[in-house]
Amino acid sequence: xxxxxxxxxxxxxxxxxxxxxxxxxxxxxxxxxxxxxxxxxxxxxxxxxxxxxxxxxxxxxxxxxxxxxxxxxxxxxxxxxxxxxxxxxxxxxxxxxxxxxxxxxxxxxxxxxxxxxxxxxxxxxxxxxxxxxxxxxxxxxxxxxxxxxxxxxxxxxxxxxxxxxxxxxxxxxxxxxxxxxxxxxxxxxxxxxxxxxxxxxxxxxxxxxxxxxxxxxxxxxxxxxxxxxxxxxxxxxxxxxxxxxxxxxxxxxxxxxxxxxxxxxxxxxxxxxxxxxxxxxxxxxxxxxxxxxxxxxxxxxxxxxxxxxxxxxxxxxxxxxxxxxxxxxxxxxxxxxxxxxxxxxxxxxxxxxxxxxxxxxxxxxxxxxxxxxxxxxxxxxxxxxxxxxxxxxxxxxxxxxxxxxxxxxxxxxxxxxxxxxxxxxxxxx
Amino acid sequence: xxxxxxxxxxxxxxxxxxxxxxxxxxxxxxxxxxxxxxxxxxxxxxxxxxxxxxxxxxxxxxxxxxxxxxxxxxxxxxxxxxxxxxxxxxxxxxxxxxxxxxxxxxxxxxxxxxxxxxxxxxxxxxxxxxxxxxxxxxxxxxxxxxxxxxxxxxxxxxxxxxxxxxxxxxxxxxxxxxxxxxxxxxxxxxxxxxxxxxxxxxxxxxxxxxxxxxxxxxxxxxxxxxxxxxxxxxxxxxxxxxxxxxxxxxxxxxxxxxxxxxxxxxxxxxxxxxxxxxxxxxxxxxxxxxxxxxxxxxxxxxxxxxxxxxxxxxxxxxxxxxxxxxxxxxxxxxxxxxxxxxxxxxxxxxxxxxxxxxxxxxxxxxxxxxxxxxxxxxxxxxxxxxxxxxxxxxxxxxxxxxxx
Numbered sequence: 004x005x006x007x008x009x010x011x012x013x014x015x016x017x018x019x020x021x022x023x024x025x026x027x028x029x030x031x032x033x034x035x036x037x038x039x040x041x042x043x044x045x046x047x048x049x050x051x052x053x054x055x056x057x058x059x060x061x062x063x064x065x066x067x068x069x070x071x072x073x074x075x076x077x078x079x080x081x082x083x084x085x086x087x088x089x090x091x092x093x094x095x096x097x098x099x100x101x102x103x104x105x106x107x108x109x110x111x112x113x114x115x116x117x118x119x120x121x122x123x124x125x126x127x128x129x130x131x132x133x134x135x136x137x138x139x140x141x142x143x144x145x146x147x148x149x150x151x152x153x154x155x156x157x158x159x160x161x162x163x164x165x166x167x168x169x170x171x172x173x174x175x176x177x178x179x180x181x182x183x184x185x186x187x188x189x190x191x192x193x194x195x196x197x198x199x200x201x202x203x204x205x206x207x208x209x210x211x212x213x214x215x216x217x218x219x220x221x222x223x224x225x226x227x228x229x230x231x232x233x234x235x236x237x238x239x240x241x242x243x244x245x246x247x248x249x250x251x252x253x254x255x256x257x258x259x260x261x262x263x264x265x266x267x268x269x270x271x272x273x274x275x276x277x278x279x280x281x282x283x284x285x286x287x288x289x290x291x292x293x294x295x296x297x298x299x300x301x302x303x304x305x306x307x308x309x310x311x312x313x314x315x316x317x318x319x320x321x322x323x324x325x326x327x328x329x330x331x332x333x334x335x336x337x338x339x340x341x342x343x344x345x346x347x348x349x350x351x352x353x354x355x356x357x358x359x360x361x362x363x364x365x366x367x368x369x370x371x372x373x374x375x376x377x378x379x380x381x382x383x384x385x386x387x388x389x390x391x392x393x394x395x396x397x398x399x400x401x402x403x404x405x406x407x408x409x410x411x412x413x414x415x416x417x418x419x420x421x422x423x424x425x426x427x428x429x430x431x432x
Numbered sequence: 433x434x435x436x437x438x439x440x441x442x443x444x445x446x447x448x449x450x451x452x453x454x455x456x457x458x459x460x461x462x463x464x465x466x467x468x469x470x471x472x473x474x475x476x477x478x479x480x481x482x483x484x485x486x487x488x489x490x491x492x493x494x495x496x497x498x499x500x501x502x503x504x505x506x507x508x509x510x511x512x513x514x515x516x517x518x519x520x521x522x523x524x525x526x527x528x529x530x531x532x533x534x535x536x537x538x539x540x541x542x543x544x545x546x547x548x549x550x551x552x553x554x555x556x557x558x559x560x561x562x563x564x565x566x567x568x569x570x571x572x573x574x575x576x577x578x579x580x581x582x583x584x585x586x587x588x589x590x591x592x593x594x595x596x597x598x599x600x601x602x603x604x605x606x607x608x609x610x611x612x613x614x615x616x617x618x619x620x621x622x623x624x625x626x627x628x629x630x631x632x633x634x635x636x637x638x639x640x641x642x643x644x645x646x647x648x649x650x651x652x653x654x655x656x657x658x659x660x661x662x663x664x665x666x667x668x669x670x671x672x673x674x675x676x677x678x679x680x681x682x683x684x685x686x687x688x689x690x691x692x693x694x695x696x697x698x699x700x701x702x703x704x705x706x707x708x709x710x711x712x713x714x715x716x717x718x719x720x721x722x723x724x725x726x727x728x729x730x731x732x733x734x735x736x737x738x739x740x741x742x743x744x745x746x747x748x749x750x751x752x753x754x755x756x757x758x759x760x761x762x763x764x765x766x767x768x769x770x771x772x773x774x775x776x777x778x779x780x781x782x783x784x785x786x787x788x789x790x791x792x793x794x795x796x797x798x799x800x801x802x803x804x805x806x807x808x809x810x811x812x813x814x815x816x817x818x819x820x821x822x823x824x825x826x827x828x829x830x831x832x833x834x835x836x
Contacts, residue, residue: 256465406574
């Protein structure tokens with residue numbers, strides 16, 4: 004059978020034609036993403052108008068900004084009636100915004116160094132897959148170094164504290180084989196005894212390698228926000244784990260103590276807890292003891308954060324399949340071992356995004372201490388800076404700067420958390 | 433012959449308290465209880481000693497004494513001769529006002545932003561992402577202060593509205609935005625306005641019944657009644673008719689410039705607006721994320737299945753996607769409401785007299801009764817939280833997937 008009786012058929016391939024103009028390049032993208040339908044087109048035009056209006060208003064304000072001027076009135080003179088920001092307040096009050104107005108200026112290098120070292124210390128934890136395990140020693144040493152740098156005083160104090168922790172850990176290791184519960188108690192008691200004994204022995208050594216001491220009440224600015232954030236989050240992790248385990252426990256009394264604590268803390272606003280730190284907590288301490296306000300605030304914020312972290316971890320524990328618990332039991336592991344080796348590593352991994360959320364929220368909430376007249380960055384702006392005669396009336400530059408600092412930090416943390424989530428995904432999807 | 437040996441005699445040794453799993457939990461709980469009691473006793477003893485040292489005691493009698501301060505925003509009768517208790521109640525009402533307004537606005541903002549974040553429009557998507565990230569990553573206190581600054585330092589003073597060459601003017605001759613707050617028209621309830629209000633309430637019930645009837649008719653007979661315009665007619669027509677029949681009993685009281693300030697109308701203070709909007713926009717960003725997550729949690733197969741049944745897009749959204757998405761959205765939404773209510777205690781930063789400002793602020797400072805005031809404050813917030821989470825649990829149980 005031949006094809007000759009067919010009226011027409013093509014004998015050659017047609018040359019490749021370019022796609023229609025509307026289906027390629029920028030036009031296709033615009034059509035699909037901005038003008039796919041009439042309502043969408045209207046929406047695009049309206050939002051472009053909004054963006055442009057804001058940008059047009061903000062651009063001269065930003066680019067005319069004055070960066071060098073002693074006061075607001077001088078700044079206005081330099082602007083000469085043009086719209087423009089007065090960023091000079093940031094350059095002039097830079098140190099106050101970061102360190103508060105009472106931290107001795109010749110000692111600024113110490114908190115700065117502690118801040119830089121913070122990155123060295125948390126890097127091994129953050130990128131645990133990519134750094135050698137040995138670097139974790141740095142993380143362990145960091146709290147003691149940072150304390151010494153920020154508060155000053157003799158190096159004996161942090162060294163004794165470190166040795167006490169090491170001694171406690173040593174005792175814990177040795178008694179571990181008997182019973183985990185007993186080992187924990189023995190470790191804590193050993194550390195306490197060590198501190199007590201070492202405190203008596205080293206009482207005369209207060210001048211050894213002493214940095215100039217700085218009182219807590221002299222600290223302020225963004226430094227306080229960072230300190231409260233870092234200290235309280237790291238302290239609340241172990242407490243949060245304990246509370247979560249307690250809440251999951253089969254022992255009713257332990258369980259109800261934990262439930263009551265968690266629900267109470269989560270039910271009240273942080274501000275009332277800060278009121279407690281400010282005016283009430285002193286009543287419950289032994290007569291004659293005076294705690295720093297900052298220490299009282301750290302206690303209350305840590306309690307606050309542990310309750311929230313406990314709930315996140317409880318979610319992680321509940322999300323583990325029942326089989327994991329049973330598998331650990333069937334291997335003959337006791338409670339402490341099964342938690343340590345099987346349950347917690349998995350539960351904590353699931354809870355990381357939640358924990359990061361709590362940490363970001365907590366870091367933002369550290370601004371609340373300005374309400375109980377501590378001079379964190381918001382307190383500095385509202386107090387000494389806006390009340391000064393030179394800078395009375397510079398709102399946007401200051402609040403914008405504070406907002407920017409928090410945005411950078413919190414956005415960075417949440418981006419890290421998303422990256423980590425992708426890293427830790429062990430299931431294959 | 434077999435000899436039976438007696439089972440080992442159950443003799444109790446002390447070491448069983450630690451090593452026997454039957455008794456170990458009792459030991460631990462006993463220790464926990466003792467420790468807790470010891471801690472309580474220690475703190476209590478400290479409290480008693482400290483109070484005795486300062487010659488103080490715990491007593492709530494101060495609540496009945498005259499407060500001696502004024503509150504600028506009050507829903508109930510209150511003056512400086514009223515008791516501290518009444519001041520606290522005024523504060524509670526102010527907290528509830530700002531919490532209610534904030535939750536309402538935050539829900540609207542959050543739902544709109546969350547849906548728009550999934551829009552096919554690139555620009556809108558990015559804008560909404562910018563809104564969400566900007567507000568989620570900056571402390572709410574800073575936003576409250578920024579909006580308060582707009583309300584108090586950027587808005588014109590009332591005298592800018594005066595004279596022939598006034599620099600500011602009222603919007604629609606009804607709203608005045610000043611640095612002392614916003615003045616809006618206030619309704620005057622004349623004689624017979626109750627009838628209008630009752631008619632309107634009855635219309636709402638009527639709409640609900642009409643929609644139920646239409647749904648039942650659809651399920652029973654397959655006959656589709658229109659829903660949209662009849663609902664609107666039932667909702668508004670009777671009320672408007674009654675309004676004119678009764679001789680227009682409800683009128684508006686417009687604010688007017690008298691002397692140095694506006695008078696008449698409704699005065700909404702800058703502090704309330706700052707708190708309300710800051711909390712709403714901030715919480716709205718979180719709600720937007722919840723809404724987005726909820727919609728994305730409904731698998732694409734559901735949309736496709738509905739489409740293959742021949743449903744139109746808006747019906748797919750209403751009948752298939754939303755009911756499933758709501759199950760995911762509602763629990764975090766409620767906890768956002770709780771957060772908003774607790775964050776409203778930041779009112780103290782802008783001088784809005786909520787319960788933290790009255791009971792935890794001025795009353796505490798005047799009477800020096802720190803423990804009592806903070807305790808009452810905590811009980812108030814705790815009650816709200818526990819009540820809302822109880823409601824939420826009931827709701828969760830009712831909405832939970834009914835499985836085998």
